[in-house]
Amino acid sequence: MKDLHLIRLRVNGREHELAVESRRTLADMLRHDLGYTGTHLGCEHGICGACTVLVDSVPARACLMFGVQADGSEVATVEGLADGEDLSDLQQSFSDRHGLQCGFCTPGFLMLAEGYLAEDRPGAADAEPTEAEIRELVAANLCRCTGYQGIVEAVLATARARRKRDSP
Amino acid sequence: MTWVGASVPRHEDRRMLLGRGRFTDDMPAAGLLHAAFVRSPLAAAEVRGIDLSAALAAPGTRAAFTAADLGNPVLLAVLERPEFVPTEFPLLAGGQVRHVGEPVAVVVADDPYLAEDAAELVDVDYAAHPAVASLDAAGAADARPVHAGLAGNCLVDLTMFDDGRLDGIFAAAPAVISATVSSGRLAALPLEGRACRAAWDDRDGQVVLHVSTQVPHQVRSAVAQAFHIPERSVRVIAPDVGGGFGLKCVAGREELVLAGLALRLRRPVGWAEDRQENLTASFHGHEQRYAVRAAFGADGRILGLAAQIDCDVGAYSVFPFTCGVEPLMAATELPGIYKVPAYRARGRAIASNKAPTAPYRGVSRPQLVLVMERLMEKAARQLGLDPLAVRRRNMISPGEFPYTGVNGITYDEGSYAESLDLAEKRVAEAGWAAERDRLRALGLRAGIGYSCFSERTAYGTPVMSVRRMRMTPGYDTASVRMDPSGEVIVTTGTCGHGQGHETTFAQIVADRLGVDPGQVRLREGDTDLASYGWGTWGSRSIVIGGGAASRAAEQVAGQLRAVAAHLLETSAADIELAGGAARVRGDERAAVPISELARIVHFQTHRVPEQLRYGLEARSSFDPPGTFSNACHAAAVSIDPGTGEIRLLRYLVVEDCGVVINPMIVDGQVRGGVAQGVAAALLERVRYDTDGQPGSATLMDYLAPTASELCPVDIVHLETPSAHSETGAKGMGEGGTIGAPAAVLNAVNDALADAGVSFDHIPVLPQEVAAALGDTP
Numbered sequence: 026m027k028d029l030h031l032i033r034l035r036v037n038g039r040e041h042e043l044a045v046e047s048r049r050t051l052a053d054m055l056r057h058d059l060g061y062t063g064t065h066l067g068c069e070h071g072i073c074g075a076c077t078v079l080v081d082s083v084p085a086r087a088c089l090m091f092g093v094q095a096d097g098s099e100v101a102t103v104e105g106l107a108d109g110e111d112l113s114d115l116q117q118s119f120s121d122r123h124g125l126q127c128g129f130c131t132p133g134f135l136m137l138a139e140g141y142l143a144e145d146r147p148g149a150a151d152a153e154p155t156e157a158e159i160r161e162l163v164a165a166n167l168c169r170c171t172g173y174q175g176i177v178e179a180v181l182a183t184a185r186a187r188r189k190r191d192s193p
Numbered sequence: 194m195t196w197v198g199a200s201v202p203r204h205e206d207r208r209m210l211l212g213r214g215r216f217t218d219d220m221p222a223a224g225l226l227h228a229a230f231v232r233s234p235l236a237a238a239e240v241r242g243i244d245l246s247a248a249l250a251a252p253g254t255r256a257a258f259t260a261a262d263l264g265n266p267v268l269l270a271v272l273e274r275p276e277f278v279p280t281e282f283p284l285l286a287g288g289q290v291r292h293v294g295e296p297v298a299v300v301v302a303d304d305p306y307l308a309e310d311a312a313e314l315v316d317v318d319y320a321a322h323p324a325v326a327s328l329d330a331a332g333a334a335d336a337r338p339v340h341a342g343l344a345g346n347c348l349v350d351l352t353m354f355d356d357g358r359l360d361g362i363f364a365a366a367p368a369v370i371s372a373t374v375s376s377g378r379l380a381a382l383p384l385e386g387r388a389c390r391a392a393w394d395d396r397d398g399q400v401v402l403h404v405s406t407q408v409p410h411q412v413r414s415a416v417a418q419a420f421h422i423p424e425r426s427v428r429v430i431a432p433d434v435g436g437g438f439g440l441k442c443v444a445g446r447e448e449l450v451l452a453g454l455a456l457r458l459r460r461p462v463g464w465a466e467d468r469q470e471n472l473t474a475s476f477h478g479h480e481q482r483y484a485v486r487a488a489f490g491a492d493g494r495i496l497g498l499a500a501q502i503d504c505d506v507g508a509y510s511v512f513p514f515t516c517g518v519e520p521l522m523a524a525t526e527l528p529g530i531y532k533v534p535a536y537r538a539r540g541r542a543i544a545s546n547k548a549p550t551a552p553y554r555g556v557s558r559p560q561l562v563l564v565m566e567r568l569m570e571k572a573a574r575q576l577g578l579d580p581l582a583v584r585r586r587n588m589i590s591p592g593e594f595p596y597t598g599v600n601g602i603t604y605d606e607g608s609y610a611e612s613l614d615l616a617e618k619r620v621a622e623a624g625w626a627a628e629r630d631r632l633r634a635l636g637l638r639a640g641i642g643y644s645c646f647s648e649r650t651a652y653g654t655p656v657m658s659v660r661r662m663r664m665t666p667g668y669d670t671a672s673v674r675m676d677p678s679g680e681v682i683v684t685t686g687t688c689g690h691g692q693g694h695e696t697t698f699a700q701i702v703a704d705r706l707g708v709d710p711g712q713v714r715l716r717e718g719d720t721d722l723a724s725y726g727w728g729t730w731g732s733r734s735i736v737i738g739g740g741a742a743s744r745a746a747e748q749v750a751g752q753l754r755a756v757a758a759h760l761l762e763t764s765a766a767d768i769e770l771a772g773g774a775a776r777v778r779g780d781e782r783a784a785v786p787i788s789e790l791a792r793i794v795h796f797q798t799h800r801v802p803e804q805l806r807y808g809l810e811a812r813s814s815f816d817p818p819g820t821f822s823n824a825c826h827a828a829a830v831s832i833d834p835g836t837g838e839i840r841l842l843r844y845l846v847v848e849d850c851g852v853v854i855n856p857m858i859v860d861g862q863v864r865g866g867v868a869q870g871v872a873a874a875l876l877e878r879v880r881y882d883t884d885g886q887p888g889s890a891t892l893m894d895y896l897a898p899t900a901s902e903l904c905p906v907d908i909v910h911l912e913t914p915s916a917h918s919e920t921g922a923k924g925m926g927e928g929g930t931i932g933a934p935a936a937v938l939n940a941v942n943d944a945l946a947d948a949g950v951s952f953d954h955i956p957v958l959p960q961e962v963a964a965a966l967g968d969t970p
Contacts, residue, residue, distance in 0.1 A: 046306070048306065049306070056218075056219070057222055061212070062212075062218075062219035063211070063212020063213065063214070063219075064212070065216065065219075065384075065385070065435070066218075066465075067384045067385070067386075067468070068468040068891075068892050069467055069468060070468065070891055070892065070893075072891070072892035072893060073384060073468075073892060075384055102212065103210075103211070103212035104211070104212040104213075106210075106211075106212075107210075107211055112207065112210055112211070116210040116211070119206070119210055120202055120203065120206040120207070120210060121202070123203075123857050123858070123860070123861045125206060125209055125210070126436075126691035126692070126693070126861055126865060127383070127384070127385070127433075127434065127435045127436040127690055127691030128205065128206075128208075128209025128210075128214050128433065128435070128691070129214070129216060129383075129384045129385040129433075129435025129436060130384045130435075131209050131210060131214075132212050135210070160900045160901060161900075161901060163899075163900040164899035164900040164901040165899075166899075167384065167892070167897055167899060168384065169382055169383060169384050169436050169438070169865070169869075169897065170384075170436055170691050170861070170865045171861060171864060171865050171868075172864035172865045172866075172867055172868035172903055172906060172929075173868070173899075173900035173903055174864050174903075174905055174906060175861065175864075176900070177900060
């Protein structure tokens with residue numbers, strides 16, 4: 026007999042109710058039970074970050090969480106970034122700066138960066154983000170194609186543009 | 194204006210950024226069964242028995258099979274030459290296991306969790322044998338053969354060149370350098386592991402395989418050969434592929450087993466590799482050792498070169514390339530860009546109880562460039578000459594192209610000297626030396642290193658046939674078809690997996706047809722829909738597949754010009770295709786939209802002469818002799834003298850890949866390649882202990898570089914068009930990986946020079962540096 030739990034969560038603003046086995050990872054639940062296959066699995070042990078999603082606005086490795094742990098949470102995946110069919114500023118910046126090649130790790134980097142950009146950091150409004158700061162952020166995840174340069178540039182450009190936009 | 198040469202935004206990006214890429218395991222899974230493999234925990238053992246009963250009784254299990262249950266299917270990759278020992282590659286191991294991770298059984302269940310549960314219940318009775326897990330162990334007198342009767346564990350032993358004058362040259366030379374240069378075993382590590390979905394299609398009478406592969410047509414051949422069925426009965430589709438780097442340019446035994454399961458169960462079955470399987474049970478590469486001697490004149494001129502090259506190829510020959518790919522490449526191409534007058538090379542493939550090797554990005558070129566660049570540095574040091582001057586004295590110079598080397602290879606036009614000159618100039622202008630001196634004054638060690646090389650790309654049949662492979666790759670084919678609305682569908686036998694083919698092939702075809710690249714769609718990676726070809730590896734796609742597409746597009750352009758000439762009552766020679774219209778040269782008013790030509794040919798075909806009716810379509814092929822890209826890399830590093838930690842500070846690439854189709858994409862390939870080459874020099878190594886137990890089964894043990902270990906890469910382009918390609922482009926997918934290890938190792942050695950320490954192996958690890966510095970007085 027399976028060890029099932031009835032859980033409720035919101036994914037990209039949409040309510041889901043489902044029965045999930047206690048051992049099922051959040052990544053497998055999102056991908057195969059709920060159909061959010063944009064979230065990818067690259068290592069299943071928390072190193073590569075391809076499965077990064079936002080759980081209550083904080084980047085999390087979906088391979089290291091069980092689905093039941095997301096009960097009552099608000100989860101954001103790559104499918105929720107765009108405004109309808111229009112790429113978000115971050116997505117457009119990745120394309121402009123060649124921040125992706127095969128595209129497999131890309132959703133994880135987008136969610137990692139989105140979590141960082143949306144974070145209300147002390148002093149964030151005063152200081153221009155630096156290349157070193159973004160490089161350290163990007164070092165959380167692995168990409169095998171790009172050498173990271175386009176990813177760093179894309180996140181940095183978006184961070185600067187959003188800061189400019191949001192400054193009074 | 195042409196589209197070739199422009200940084201056209203990638204067509205691929207949008208779906209990937211939206212999370213709508215479709216990788217194999219992203220496909221809908223309704224009704225899917227899931228496979229899990231039972232793998233050997235031992236490196237060498239006899240399989241005495243396999244008990245599937247507990248697994249079959251486990252909840253959710255639908256079936257389980259051993260090799261015998263599937264009819265002992267095998268793959269056989271063959272070089273048709275006496276120096277090669279053919280060995281079978283069993284899809285599931287039967288009587289013997291030859292490396293940890295080798296699959297011995299497969300379990301099929303309702304979900305992947307249950308499949309893994311059941312796989313753990315399979316009871317395998319092994320009788321362990323002693324393993325050979327290194328080149329030295331494999332060659333020992335009492336070594337157990339990895340395959341029965343295999344003398345010296347040697348699968349290939351080939352003396353490619355043997356100049357009888359060499360002994361005399363060494364005896365008389367002012368300087369003779371001897372060195373042993375080696376490189377560690379690497380994992381290609383695509384972020385998407387291997388994955389497969391297999392299903393039986395009753396309507397078409399086909400097993401349909403969705404596979405994360407670089408070579409769909411060759412996977413089709415592998416399935417057909419392993420299960421003795423016609424190729425027509427197999428359809429292989431590569432959906433979006435999450436990187437390959439060579440790991441996916443060979444047939445994987447698991448995907449073939451899945452085809453066998455679908456044939457037998459007539460139910461769809463899926464499998465997605467986990468990272469442990471990827472690191473231990475897929476394919477590795479690059480574990481090589483070069484024992485070299487080189488003779489130099491007092492002026493730094495190389496007089497002769499002799500090399501024994503040993504490649505630890507693991508337990509099996511991969512399909513279709515065989516285990517000969519590394520030693521043959523190395524022995525043939527070792528001299529590289531340097532004019533070596535006398536040459537001897539013996540290349541061997543040595544079997545071991547480790548995972549088999551596949552052609553990982555660069556294939557022997559990172560190592561042979563490492564060898565030659567170390568030799569140039571050592572000769573300069575011994576002779577008291579400037580290392581860059583020694584390189585210049587020896588490299589093929591402007592005015593000497595095409596140059597046929599001692600290895601029988603003809604090098605087409607390149608910019609070897611110019612790229613070194615320019616790199617040296619940029620390094621000087623950017624103040625690298627001053628920065629090095631500043632760091633040294635602060636108590637750090639710092640160094641600058643160079644590497645100069647060319648990269649043979651686009652190996653066509655004329656080159657590949659020399660290897661005598663039973664399945665000889667090289668050519669590719671393409672079709673170009675215009676639909677009634679004037680949109681274009683291109684198919685090729687190449688199979689992109691991150692290189693941006695949908696964009697670059699569209700640029701090439703758009704220029705030929707006078708349309709916008711947005712109107713051109715590329716269909717690759719489907720053996721039923723795409724034209725036949727050899728997939729994507731060996732930096733072949735843009736030259737060979739792109740060349741075939743260019744030729745086919747030119748034929749369609751001829752059809753469009755003829756139709757336009759008929760409608761405009763002029764000669765086809767006066768028609769030009771540009772900006773979406775066919776125009777009469779010199780007459781602004783006389784023009785027909787290309788979409789109108791397409792409409793008329795399809796919907797009012799009676800308006801054109803018989804020979805122009807019934808479609809706008811052509812097929813073509815391309816089979817070049819190969820072409821050489823070249824580059825000069827420069828790297829700057831600092832070393833913490835206490836911990837031995839090496840940091841990459843600066844990186845410069847001056848590269849020449851002929852006509853650049855899309856500069857943004859070329860830069861991306863260079864940067865990604867450099868990252869892998871830097872990692873090979875400083876971080877990555879697949880470890881095995883003496884019993885053949887893998888020590889790098891997770892990403893905590895196998896250190897792929899993050900953004901923190903890398904630095905920005907500056908790139909300068911030179912453009913020497915190739916006479917051997919339709920577009921003037923040369924392949925360039927591997928150069929970054931090829932040049933980086935030597936540049937980085939030379940920089941490390943420059944930083945250590947005054948301590949009398951130098952290294953001739955990669956990766957150079959911090960603990961080795963710290964130990965070496967600790968040992969120096």
